Amino acid sequence: MAGNILIIKKRGNINLSMILSAKYNYNHLEVEVMLSIRKGMVVLVVLAVLFSMSGTGFAQNVSLEFQQWWGVELPEGELRDIADGYTEETGIEIELLSNPYADTRDQISAGAATGTMADVVGLDGSWVYDFAVQGSIADLSELMEADGYDDSQLSDQIRVNGDTYMIPVANFAYPMFVNLDLLEEAGITELPETRSEFIAAAEAVTEKTGAYGWIIPLSTSTPSGIQNNFMGWLWASGGSMLENGRPNLVGNDKLIETVEFQKELFDKNLVSPGVYAMTESDMVEEFANGRVAFMIDSLAHLTTLRRGETDLNMAMMKVPTMDGYNGESGIGVANWGIGVASNTEHKAESMDFIEYLMSPEVNSRIAVAANAFPGNVNAEPEYKGADPLFLDAFEIYKDSYAINEFTGLPTSEQLMRDFAENLQLYLEGDYDSADEMLAVIEDEWEKAFE
């Protein structure tokens, strides 16, 4: 049992006052310890004696539920192995609730509404604001401060009203994937760097190969195509859809030009048909089947594209910029974020588990396994044996600035859906101009910011 006390000392992360105010169940006798800090040391000694007599410990009585979609996307057994490492270290059992992304989102939303969220939850940046305002996820700033955790090692923190609610564990960049065989067949020898070069390449592919030049998933069921595939063009040219944290759509020249650029691609029939009902996975399928030359996609899908019998001759490239733009390019990123449920009875242990996942060694391991970039700036993932395309993407990532303006916005997914619906109307010719469409979207968006 001395080991249990050692755990408390060694990790030093479980806050003393929380230990003292927690309820301990020992031999069916509930002992509620509500003592002041002054008496803390005395109680600690008493607890140490009790634990050493019992053979059961503080940590061993705790089991945490960890709900996420990562387990499905990581190599089989990887997340289980990582969680087991934590159990070995602390005695705290981790129960993994792994489901695909969309299912996880629905289950977490339902848990948030009913106060039955798992102790630790995987989060997407687009959910954070709503769960934080709802009070269903805990303020991590408080938990980090209580633990004395050095947050300068975190690559980013997703804040709402100044407080941190999500920590990105892994970052996924969204570069542009290219089917080199289609480009070769179309007689394109240079990868396009500007939008006009891109249109020329897409035209050549569409005319000469029977495939299409460009694809963008605009399904309104999962409208992330707006964030990952549409805004990627804007960010690549240094544009922004926000100003001082609020919508800045009307009269935004770079955004207008991006909308018009997409319209041109559609009007010239360079876009794969059926995109209005297409999700990201449908897009990847089209690309994997060689029916499209260019797509913006997460590096997480590199494993999917390499899996099976596919012999795609692929390359990675930066998203082409507006003609004449010479500034720095932004690259879209998505995160595997993590947070703690407000309803958990084990906040301290949950934070401790997060700190374990964010430790440089474990975080590196997650990053390598997920084809992602680490959330801890001190992590040094060993990418040497990685896919050469991943290394190319890493170079693009390092050469750009990471950006995702939807992260932390209110009802973020609904904002994307509003944009997707109105973009479809514009592409169908229901709006006279891009600015008219943007004005309607801005009106809708402003309601969410009220």
Next chain:
Amino acid sequence: MKGELGLKKIFNSFNKNGHKIEKTPYLYLSPTLILMAVLLIIPIFMILRYSFFDNVIINKNPVFVGFQNYINVLTDPDFIVAAKNTLFFVSVSVIAHLVIGLFFAMLLNTDYLGEKTKGIFRVIYALPWMFTASVIAILWKMMLNPHGIINYLLQVGNLASTNIAWLSSRSFALMAVTLINIWAGYPFYMISILAGLQGISGDLYEAAAIDGATPVKQFFYITLPQLKPILISLLTLDFVWTIQQFALIWLTTGGGPINATETFSTYIYKQAFSRYQYSQASASAGIVLFICTILAIFYARQQKART
């Protein structure tokens, strides 16, 4: 024995007229009643309660707003579109389910086919009912893909000159999801009607044949009246199921393109899980519950009239 008598004493009492009130049956029913209360009555009550407050869950101290949420929902243009789409989706689905189910059931009940052949077709026709919504959605998304087999067949047969994006076209999407729902749902009718057909006495048809009734007259004057109770039950159940259909629509079109396939179920889902307007979602769900309740009352009256 003594204990048993004691238990009877506790659960048996008498009403004002001196009639004995048996309480023991309620004891036996209690597990079911508790389950129904927890899984059905309490959630319905909570949803209805939510619908009369301003934004519950998000707002920790919600305020009673009366029918404001209902007014908001009923005047929301998106809800009107959802109502129109739902009406089309439900009415076409239910009618098509009935017609196809009846047709296949009669085919499988015919005397002109051998038992083996009927067995094989029974399995084939019933297959769609065996698939889950996600399998059906993936299957049809692949078939209706612009590069899919349906477009291929249409082009081979010179019925279409270009690839049609069935699920992402504002003109075709609602028809496409309705078609998928028809395909997924007719076997339930077929199996139920087949059971009904096998229960109709052959004497009726023999007597009608002797009287010179044609097969068409036999269908309208014997088959349909005999199937009426089953058909009413099927139509009621199907209406309720179809009005609540969510998975197929969400997995194929998500209510899009734009709002071409938005129905009550997708509208409610978006209000709750995308806009986090739980009270509005509850009010919308209350409206759907009201529609389904009217139908349930109609169904219950029909059943009562029969008995």
